[in-house]
Amino acid sequence: MSQQVLHGPHTATVATGHVTAIRPLVIAAVAGMLAGMLMAMFSMVVAELDGYGFWAPPRAITAVFFGADHLGSSFEADAVFGGIAIHMALSMMFGVGLAIMLAPMKRVNAIGQIMVGMGFGAMLWAVNSYIVAPIFGGNLFDEA
Numbered sequence: 254m255s256q257q258v259l260h261g262p263h264t265a266t267v268a269t270g271h272v273t274a275i276r277p278l279v280i281a282a283v284a285g286m287l288a289g290m291l292m293a294m295f296s297m298v299v300a301e302l303d304g305y306g307f308w309a310p311p312r313a314i315t316a317v318f319f320g321a322d323h324l325g326s327s328f329e330a331d332a333v334f335g336g337i338a339i340h341m342a343l344s345m346m347f348g349v350g351l352a353i354m355l356a357p358m359k360r361v362n363a364i365g366q367i368m369v370g371m372g373f374g375a376m377l378w379a380v381n382s383y384i385v386a387p388i389f390g391g392n393l394f395d396e397a
Contacts, residue, residue, distance in 0.1 A: 277352060277356075278349050278352065280352075281348045281349045281351065281352030281353075282345040282346075282348055282349050283345075283348075284348050284352075284370070285344045285345045285346070285347055285348015285349065285351070286341055286344050286345050286348065288344060288348065288370065288374055289340055289341055289343070289344025289345070289348075290341075290344075292344075292374060292378065293310065293311070293337065293340055296310040297309075297310050297311070300326075305326060306325070306326020306327070307326070308325070308326055308327060308328050308329075308332075308333050309324075309325070309326045310336070311332070311333045311334075311335075311336030311337050311340065312324055312325055312326070312329070312332045312333060312336055313336070313386060314335075314336035314337075314339050314340050315331075315332045315333075315335040315336040315339065316332075316386075316389070317385065317386055317389040318335075318339060318389075319335065323335075323336075347373070347377060351369070351370060351373050355369065
């Protein structure tokens with residue numbers, strides 16, 4: 254079965270089963286991205302208040318993937334934007350992953366799903382901050 258999704262000169266036909274299967278994953282990716290933005294903003298403000306520097310969190314993310322020479326607190330476009338891009342991509346992937354894990358729990362309401370998502374995010378933060386980052390040299394928790 255197929256469905257016409259655009260009208261006029263930009264007409265396209267897609268299989269309706271694929272559209273309905275992809276929509277929740279797109280929503281999950283957007284939700285993951287929004288959660289990632291909130292976490293990034295929070296982390297950057299806390300890092301500044303703690304004396305690590307506002308740009309330290311995205312630079313630490315870059316350092317995990319590209320080496321400890323990217324650590325620091327000053328603004329360097331490649332390190333900051335690299336960290337933000339990595340963070341957003343991972344946030345979207347984890348959002349989709351969580352949605353796939355929650356799919357069998359259809360009876361959980363939106364508030365319950367948000368609470369599970371917050372717990373999942375806290376767990377990801379702890380694992381990434383205290384296990385993954387120190388292994389790869391991106392430790393924000395050394396002396397500033």
